[in-house]
Amino acid sequence: MKWNLITYLALGIIVTLALAAYSSAPEERSEIQTSENMQKRQEIQMESYPAAEGEALSQGARTNKKSSGPLEGQPLSVTEASTSIIKALQEKDMETVASWASEDGVRFSPFANIDPVNDLVFSPDEISNLLSDPTRYVWRTTPDLDDDKIKMTYADYHLKYVYNKDFIHDGEDAVNVLLGQDAHPGNLHEIYPEANHDFVEFHIKGTDAEGRDWHTLRLVFEKIGQDHILVGIVHDQGIP
Incomplete structure (x- = not known):
């Protein structure tokens, strides 16, 4: 145990x-x-x-980064250039218009048929001060009718033959395209050859029964490489 x-x-x-x-x-x-x-x-x-x-x-x-605009130092497209200029014309900001102008000047033509000899050409410095210039310029004349002159200050010319309608809000625009059924280029391509020029057309359709009271403004650019410089402002309009 x-x-x-x-x-x-x-x-x-x-x-x-x-x-x-x-x-x-x-x-x-x-x-x-x-x-x-x-x-x-x-x-x-x-x-x-x-x-x-x-x-x-x-x-x-x-x-995923998206560009919000052209990169710094890169030339603007003709559309971007025309947008800047048409806004400046609307706001009567002639210094901005002058910044786009050719050193040889910008020709102002009141009608589609451009007069390369007598239509007035202003340098960038002159364009900057046009609105305050009291000079009554002769913008167009008919040789055999002295009374048929377009004679006025640029301020008056601007209201009648440049931004005479609200092209930005009431119109349409296109590059190197004529807008409107009655639109015609006049001698545009003779004075500004297509090989080295672009134009941007701003057009407002007519409002009368037959649509004849239309208005057009063309900004003409010379192409220098990828750059565009303003060389012409051409106005045109229908006859009601």
Whole structure:
């Protein structure tokens, strides 16, 4: 009996020690799963994410970036040039018009049939001051009828033969295209050859029964490489 009791006690001690050893092992293994270590791992992983994410964002920005206009230093298209000028004419901002003008000057023609000899040509400096110029210029005349002169200051000419209608809001425009069923180029292409000139036409349709009271303004540009410089402002209108 004594032997059996001792045996049972020994077995009990062994079992107790085994259980204690087994239960301590998981605690040691689970130590790496504590919140502190988890946080460390996350910090290590996150250290590499911002750079990759930033790189991806920058690549995306470069890929998706859209230009809001022509790049600095690049020439404007004829459409962009004409838009700037027609707005300036509407606002009577002759300094802006002058900034587009050819150094050889801009010819002002009150009708589609251009008179290359007698139609007035103004330099950029002269254009800047035209609205305040009190001189009454002869803009067009009929040789055999002295009374048939268009003689007025530029301020009056501007209101009658340049921006005489609201071409921006009431009209339509096109590049190198004649608008309106009664539109005609006159001698436009003889004076300004198509090979090295573009024109932008602003046109307002007629409002009478037959549509004959139409109005047109043509901005004529000389092409120099990719640049466009203003060389002519040609007015035309129908006869009701």
